[in-house]
Amino acid sequence: MLNTVxxxxxxxxxxxxxxxxxxxxxxxxxxxxxxxxRQGGSGRREVDFVDCVAWRSLAEFVSKNVIKGQTIxxxxxxxxxxxxxxxxxxxxxxxxxxxDIYFTGDKEGTKRGESPEDxx
Numbered sequence: 717m718l719n720t721v722x723x724x725x726x727x728x729x730x731x732x733x734x735x736x737x738x739x740x741x742x743x744x745x746x747x748x749x750x751x752x753x754r755q756g757g758s759g760r761r762e763v764d765f766v767d768c769v770a771w772r773s774l775a776e777f778v779s780k781n782v783i784k785g786q787t788i789x790x791x792x793x794x795x796x797x798x799x800x801x802x803x804x805x806x807x808x809x810x811x812x813x814x815x816d817i818y819f820t821g822d823k824e825g826t827k828r829g830e831s832p833e834d835x836x
Contacts, residue, residue: 719793719794720793721793721812723747723749723766723768723812724787724789724820725747725749725787725788726747727745727746727782727785727786729784730783730784731743731779733775733779740771740772743769743775744769745767745768745770746765747765747766747768748764748765749765750763767809767810768792769812769814770814771814774817782817786819787820788818788820789817789818790814790816791814792812792815792816793813794811795810795812796808796809797809797811
């Protein structure tokens with residue numbers, strides 16, 4: 717079966733590297749991806765927030781080299797999850813398990829913690 721995902725978007729926040737109880741590096745992050753469809757009279761594009769997760773050395777690499785607002789391309793596979801929250805409500809979700817990351821060449825002069833939109 718084929719399960720391949722390729723997403724291009726902007727980092728919604730600065731990455732925060734975490735570790736499992738076993739010491740394995742994990743980095744959950746979200747990409748903001750504008751849709752092709754524009755909203756009614758405002759002309760604004762709707763956006764999707766795509767949850768992604770990177771593991772081990774790739775998680776460390778992303779945490780050191782990517783900042784909020786930076787445009788990147790990730791490839792990987794879509795994985796789903798299901799469970800219950802503290803109140804006993806069933807929850808479902810999906811995320812991209814990142815295999816590779818590609819840089820797109822954002823605007824020059826972007827500093828860590830400052831998105832290209834902050835400069836405008």
